[in-house]
Amino acid sequence: MGIKERKEREKNTHRELILISADKIIKGEGLDKLSIRKIASDIEYSPAIIYHYFHDKEEIINTIIKRNYEKIIRTLSSLQVSEYKPEDKIKYSLEKYIQLALEMPEEYKTILLNNSTEVLKHTSLLFEGASVKRKALNILYESLKEIYMDKSLGDNFIELTAQIIWTSTFGLILKLIIEKDIPSEQRKLLIHHHISLMVEGIILRKTIN
Known part of the structure; x- marks a missing residue:
């Protein structure tokens, strides 16, 4: 060497x-x-x-945040869901994402509540076109496209739907992290009910002409 x-x-x-x-x-x-x-x-x-x-503490923090966020993306990207129906892909991906976030609560809060420009380059997902540029959102977006493929719904509608599902899930995760003394059974019920409502809403929209 x-x-x-x-x-x-x-x-x-x-x-x-x-x-x-x-x-x-x-x-x-x-x-x-x-x-x-x-x-x-x-x-x-x-x-x-x-x-x-x-250079400074900010660089250390940003490096850690990017690493942890990349860990979340790798986990979601590696899910073996190719044989699932699209609605089941969404259920499984949301459940896995919530579980992963709750296993790393401090890291998750640090990542997703950070508003530095450098971190937002990786985590922002409410802008137009985010479904193409953000891998995590793209996983959800592609499943929604499969569900709505026989409907005359534009890409913008599908992206907005993915963004709302994602941010709603983000809100639930934060509350579960903050209200950490909730009994495990209640946590499971909340997670299951959240995912069921999300998917049922998606299916309901599919049936509307």
Whole structure:
């Protein structure tokens, strides 16, 4: 291994250690408690060393957010649903998405409630054309197109429908994260009822001429 490759590997190792520490602090104490000094203390680095690898705390946060969001996208994209009816694809994908979000509550809040320009490049999905540019929304959009393929509904209607389903699900997830003392059975009922209402509404719209 050459000197250049070794230095690059060392750089990546140091960056990864910093990111792991920052992620741990966010999970344990919340995003507002994260600081360069706290990361430095945790991994026994000086703050100056951390600034050598990251421009500022914002860059560390944005890197973690993008990683976690990409994890969600990979999970949704890997779902084996090709043999399902489109409405069942939506049910399964929504259920899996909710489960994944609830398994990483602090990370989820940090990702989806972040309004920095850099993060919104990956997470915004209410703009026109989002169904093409956002993989997560596209999964839902394509299933809706299958359902409505025999209807004279434009792409804009289908995209708007996907956006509303997505944001409604986002709202439920946030409330379940915030109201964390809800009994597990009630949580299951809420999730099931939400998904049923979403899919039943989609099917109902299909029957309207």
